[in-house]
Amino acid sequence: MSEQRTRPVVYAVWLIIAGVIGWFAAFQLTVEKFALLENPQEALACDVSPFIQCSKNLESWQGEVFGFPNPLIGLTGWMAPIVVGVALLAGARFARWFWAAFGAGIVFAIGFVCWLIGQSLYDLLVLCPWCMVTWAVTIPTFFATVLHVIRNGTLTRNEKAQQRAGALMVWVPLLTIVAYAVIILLAQLQGLDFLGEMAKLIF
Structure with a gap:
């Protein structure tokens, strides 16, 4: 289904929603990083438990793998989906x-x-709340974008493939739920009581 024949409204709206949520999560992580630098001994607002916290992630080398805090990538990167949407x-x-x-x-x-x-x-053995928000919106954005660049003719000129990709868009939520379930299962198998910690936060 060519992009020239239909405006991808649902996809566009999702890009805006995901971009705003992702940017907000990156902003919160940036604020927490500044707080950590200012008061290294103080617990952060997102340090919920030994399993659910931001501090360990932000202080690790993985938290600034490119030489600067990862949240800065999010602050700039999430603007792209918003603008495109x-x-x-x-x-x-x-x-x-x-x-x-x-x-x-x-x-x-x-x-x-x-x-x-x-x-x-498998290394840090913690789950960062704001990081998980980023994961939560990146996963469906990936599925939706892959299907969109197929259906709009970017990856193939085959009209049948484009139509199939367009039809598969309705399965993005299910694919996303499956991906979430896999992450939760891996966390449970690793000994991170994700479900238990989330239940404590909710109830």
Whole structure:
């Protein structure tokens, strides 16, 4: 289904929602990083328990793998989905190279998130609340973007493949839930009582 024949309204709205949520999570992590630098001995607001906390992640080398705090990547990176989403709602049409570049950025994001998930579960042995918010919106954004760049003709000119990708969009929520379930299962197997800690926070 060519992007020229239909405006991807639902996808555009999701990009804006995900971008705002992701940016807010990155902003909160940045604030927490400043607080940690100012008072290294003080517990952060997001330090809920030994299993659910931000401090250990922010203080680790994984928290600044490129030489600066990871949240700064989010503060800049999440602006792209917001801008693209707003532009799509306004009727903008982008060239194939633009969608290829945007898709590559999303692929980098999911790859980085998967690496961070692995580091949290198997090295740091903690789950960062604001990091998990970022994971939560990156995963469906990845699924939706992959399908979108197929259906709009960026990755293939085959109309049947484009139509199938468009039809598969309705499965993005289910794919996302499955991905969440896998992360929760891995956390439980690793001894991180994710479900128990979340229940304490809720109840």
